[in-house]
Amino acid sequence: MSRKIVSTFINRNPRNLELLRLQRKPSGYDFERNREVRNYIYKAVFRTTKNHSEGRIVHYESGTILTASTKEKQINDQLVSATDANAAINVARVLADRCLKSGIHECLAGTYKNDPNKNHLTDLFFEALGQSGIKLQEPPMIPQSFLNDPQFVSDPFLVRHTREDKVDELMIELEKNKKLF
Known part of the structure; x- marks a missing residue:
């Protein structure tokens, strides 16, 4: 009985590396003001407009993957108002x-610390999302090394920032001081 060995492997699960924590998430640039905005694989976003509330899950490559909104008839029929705290909590439960x-x-x-769109409804949305079973932090990625990648042959290069690298931070501080006067 002879067995045939497959010479090529086709991965039918595109999320396999994400679930194994081997896929690199984008880390943004070191000296950006809001570096954490681009550092995710999945991100939950909540928005309210004048008439509706909407929750979304965004993937860093594919864009919006899942949505729940008070524009949906099944959700809106159960709510008194489409923009109050109850709507934010129920949209979070459906999205979760x-x-x-x-x-x-x-x-x-x-959201990040100084987000101008952050309000108490956003806080309620994320609190309800967490209570419904979604962890609001991503697991740490496994660093690439020769243990998990046999073709990896070099040690990681440590970046040591110099004085010239911190010019952007200095300029930001100067701008803030100008606004005070």
Whole structure:
């Protein structure tokens, strides 16, 4: 009995490297103001407009993957108002259910410290998303080394920043001081 060995392997699960924590997520640029905005694989985003509330899960390459909104008739029929705190909590619960059914258990909260669009509804949305079973932080990535990549032959290069590299930070501080006067 002879066995045939496959010479090529086709990965039918595109999320395989994400789930194994081997895929590199984009890290942004070192000296950007909002570096954490681009440092995610999945990100949860909440937006309210004048008439509706919407929650989305965004993938860093593919864009929007899942949505839940009060524009959907099934959700809107159960709510008194489409823009209040109850709407934000229920949109989060529906989005969390859809995430868990599609296999997304961790995502990053899509707001940062000084976000002008952040309000109490956003806080309620992320709190309800966390209570529904979604972890609001991504697991750490496994660093690439010769242990998990046999073709990796060099040690990682340590970046030591110089005085010239910190010019952007100095310029930002100067701009802030000008606004004070």
